[in-house]
Amino acid sequence: MSDDNNNKQADFLGRYGPWALVAGASHGIGSEFTRQVAAQGLNCILVARTEDTLQSLKSSLEGEYGVKVLIVTQDLSAPDAAARLLRATGERQVGLLIYNAGGDPFISQFLNTDAESWMSLLRLNTQTVLETSHTYGKRMVERGQGGVILVGSHAALGGVRKLGMYSATKAFSLNLGESLWAEWKDRGVDVLNLLISTVDTPMMRETMQRLNIPDAATMNLPQADDIVRLALAALPNGPTLVHPQDLESPDGELSLGDRRREHVINKSAEAAMFIGRD
Numbered sequence: 258m259s260d261d262n263n264n265k266q267a268d269f270l271g272r273y274g275p276w277a278l279v280a281g282a283s284h285g286i287g288s289e290f291t292r293q294v295a296a297q298g299l300n301c302i303l304v305a306r307t308e309d310t311l312q313s314l315k316s317s318l319e320g321e322y323g324v325k326v327l328i329v330t331q332d333l334s335a336p337d338a339a340a341r342l343l344r345a346t347g348e349r350q351v352g353l354l355i356y357n358a359g360g361d362p363f364i365s366q367f368l369n370t371d372a373e374s375w376m377s378l379l380r381l382n383t384q385t386v387l388e389t390s391h392t393y394g395k396r397m398v399e400r401g402q403g404g405v406i407l408v409g410s411h412a413a414l415g416g417v418r419k420l421g422m423y424s425a426t427k428a429f430s431l432n433l434g435e436s437l438w439a440e441w442k443d444r445g446v447d448v449l450n451l452l453i454s455t456v457d458t459p460m461m462r463e464t465m466q467r468l469n470i471p472d473a474a475t476m477n478l479p480q481a482d483d484i485v486r487l488a489l490a491a492l493p494n495g496p497t498l499v500h501p502q503d504l505e506s507p508d509g510e511l512s513l514g515d516r517r518r519e520h521v522i523n524k525s526a527e528a529a530m531f532i533g534r535d
């Protein structure tokens with residue numbers, strides 16, 4: 258590895274290490290996040306519901322990158338998920354929280370799924386996001402360093418037919434993340450909302466096949482490894498990366514992510530006149 262790459266890796270590890278916690282780590286975008294942060298030398302806490310996929314990812318990360326790996330088998334939609342996670346992680350210093358779990362397992366019109374099932378998506382995408390951001394974010398702010406990535410969706414930007422609760426809960430995460438960016442950016446903690454559209458993940462392919470979408474198995478889709486690389490590079494420049502639109506905005510024009518950053522800064526300054534700057 259070149260000196261330049263060594264320095265970049267040391268900077269990343271120093272800023273976001275020693276442990277990364279990936280909520281929803283076992284496949285797709287989450288497993289790609291774990292690979293790329295382990296490649297930078299971060300130890301990984303892997304969280305998902307399916308133990309055997311976590312075990313095989315653990316072996317692969319330990320073998321390939323020589324990092325420590327803790328697995329936590331936990332349903333993040335359980336009411337006490339964050340408390341259990343905190344007990345399992347103990348005193349480990351989590352410098353990078355990546356909240357990735359949060360796909361919609363129901364994809365239906367609002368009335369075609371029962372309210373209790375929607376409540377489980379609500380907890381997964383709001384309550385547990387809130388509680389994990391609060392617990393691990395507090396420790397990061399106290400240390401004056403760290404990072405939080407909330408994996409979101411274009412659906413956060415407005416309502417979508419058959420994605421009502423998904424859209425609503427992703428909007429919660431987006432607005433919370435942008436507010437935390439405004440509160441923590443001068444306190445050493447980076448926050449990034451990663452808003453993506455359809456990505457080539459096992460969950461997405463299975464969903465498309467289940468819904469009988471033509472070419473579901475072969476359709477060309479953006480790849481998780483490319484998106485994760487962009488997200489990790491964008492983390493210091495939060496609060497929001499909209500993929501792929503932000504990469505395509507013409508020179509001299511503000512991207513959607515740039516415009517959202519301006520909105521957060523301007524609105525925070527305006528609000529401060531009425532609610533104070535503390």
Ligand SMILES: NC(=O)c1ccc[n+]([C@@H]2O[C@H](COP(=O)([O-])OP(=O)(O)OC[C@H]3O[C@@H](n4cnc5c(N)ncnc54)[C@H](OP(=O)(O)O)[C@@H]3O)[C@@H](O)[C@H]2O)c1
Pocket residue numbers: 280281282283284285286287304305306307310331332333334356357358359360361381408409410411453454455456457458459460461
């Ligand atoms: N793929 C896309 O096209 C797409 C598009 C826009 C946004 N996104 C966002 O990207 C993120 C990742 O999506 P994905 O396609 O990789 O699928 P996903 O279904 O969200 O699964 C990702 C990971 O989360 C875990 N997970 C799911 N539900 C969980 C739960 N209740 N408790 C604990 N772990 C859970 C899964 O493992 P287990 O099943 O073993 O628990 C897996 O490791 C999501 O937030 C999604 O909203 C994806």
